[in-house]
Amino acid sequence: MLNCALNRRALCTSVFGVLLASIAGASAQTTVKIGLAVPNYGPFAPIYAADELGYFRDAGLKPEITAYRGGPAAQEALAAGAADIINFFPPGVALAVKKGIKEKVVGLGSARPDGWHIMVLANSPYRSMADLAGKKIGITAKGATTDFYALWAAKRAGVQVETVPVGAPAQLPMLKSSQIDAAVLNPPIPFRLIVPGEGRSLVDLAKEMEPTLPDVWVATQSLIDSNPKVVEGTLHAIYKATAYMQKNPAYGRDYLRKFTGEKDDKVLDLDYDVVLAKRPTTARIETQWIEASLALAALGGISELPPVAEIFTDRFSGVTAD
Numbered sequence: 001m002l003n004c005a006l007n008r009r010a011l012c013t014s015v016f017g018v019l020l021a022s023i024a025g026a027s028a029q030t031t032v033k034i035g036l037a038v039p040n041y042g043p044f045a046p047i048y049a050a051d052e053l054g055y056f057r058d059a060g061l062k063p064e065i066t067a068y069r070g071g072p073a074a075q076e077a078l079a080a081g082a083a084d085i086i087n088f089f090p091p092g093v094a095l096a097v098k099k100g101i102k103e104k105v106v107g108l109g110s111a112r113p114d115g116w117h118i119m120v121l122a123n124s125p126y127r128s129m130a131d132l133a134g135k136k137i138g139i140t141a142k143g144a145t146t147d148f149y150a151l152w153a154a155k156r157a158g159v160q161v162e163t164v165p166v167g168a169p170a171q172l173p174m175l176k177s178s179q180i181d182a183a184v185l186n187p188p189i190p191f192r193l194i195v196p197g198e199g200r201s202l203v204d205l206a207k208e209m210e211p212t213l214p215d216v217w218v219a220t221q222s223l224i225d226s227n228p229k230v231v232e233g234t235l236h237a238i239y240k241a242t243a244y245m246q247k248n249p250a251y252g253r254d255y256l257r258k259f260t261g262e263k264d265d266k267v268l269d270l271d272y273d274v275v276l277a278k279r280p281t282t283a284r285i286e287t288q289w290i291e292a293s294l295a296l297a298a299l300g301g302i303s304e305l306p307p308v309a310e311i312f313t314d315r316f317s318g319v320t321a322d
Contacts, residue, residue, distance in 0.1 A: 034234065035066050037086075070144050070168060079103075087215050104312055108213070117202075118149070120181065136161075149184050
C-alpha cells in the first residue's frame with residue numbers, strides 16, 4: 001500500500017512537472033505582430049504555413065498576422081505600433097523614414113515581381129503600353145508598389161497615364177466593368193485572366209524589370225535594437241516554411257489552394273511554379289537592388305529620399321531556411 005502511494009505521488013509529481021514546463025514554455029513565447037500588404041496573396045502563404053508547421057513556435061514566437069488593404073496601410077500600422085514587422089516596398093520605407101519613423105528593411109521578400117502583370121481585357125483595343133497614353137490604370141493605392149510599377153512602365157513607353165487608386169479587391173471588378181482601362185495586378189489575379197483567355201498581359205514585369213524588390217521585410221528600429229532574436233526568428237520561420245513548400249510540392253500546392261481559395265488547377269499551377277517556387281529562402285539583399293527600387297520613387301515626383309544606409313540593415317543577411 002505504501003509503495004502504491006509513493007508511486008502515485010511520484011507520478012503526480014512528474015505530471016505536475018510536465019504541466020509546469022508546458023505552461024512556462026507557453027508563457028515564454030514572444031508575440032510578434034506581422035503586417036501584410038494584402039490578404040490571400042500567394043507569396044504570403046508561407047507566413048501562415050510557418051505557423052501551421054510550428055516554425056514560429058520553435059523560435060519561441062507567437063505570430064499575430066494581419067492583412068491590410070495595401071502596403072501603405074501596413075506601413076501606417078507599423079508607425080502606430082500595431083505591427084512589429086511588415087512586408088512593404090523600399091520607396092515606401094524611405095518615405096516613412098524621411099517622415100521620422102524609425103524602421104529598416106531587414107530581409108528579402110522577392111527580388112523581382114514574379115507573376116506581376118499590367119493587364120487589359122482580351123477585347124481591349126490596347127496592344128501595348130504606349131496605347132495607354134492618357135488612360136486610367138488601376139492601382140491599389142498611391143505610393144504602393146502597383147503605383148510605381150505603372151509609372152515605370154509608362155515612362156519606359158514614353159507616355160503619361162492616370163493611376164487610379166481603387167484598392168486590391170476592386171481592381172479586377174473595375175477592370176471587367178471598364179471603369180479603368182488597365183490594371184497592375186499581382187498574382188494570382190493575372191493568372192485568373194490569362195488562363196481562361198479573359199485578359200491579356202501588356203507588360204510582364206518580372207521579365208521586363210531589373211530587380212527592384214517588390215516586397216521586403218521591414219521591422220521597427222526598436223525591435224531591431226531591443227530584441228533582434230525576434231526579427232531573426234521571424235525571418236527564419238518564413239524562409240523555412242518557404243523551403244518546405246518548395247521541397248514538398250503536394251503540401252505546397254494544397255496549402256496554396258486553401259490559402260488563396262483558388263479552384264482552377266491551371267491557375268494554381270502558375271501561382272506555384274511562377275511565384276511560390278521562386279520565393280527566396282534567404283534574407284540577403286544586394287544594395288543595388290535597393291538603389292534600383294528607390295529610383296522608382298522619382299517617377300512619382302518623390303525626391304531627396306534617405307540613403308540606403310538609413311533604411312536598410314544587413315544585420316540579418318545571414319538568416320536562411322537552414
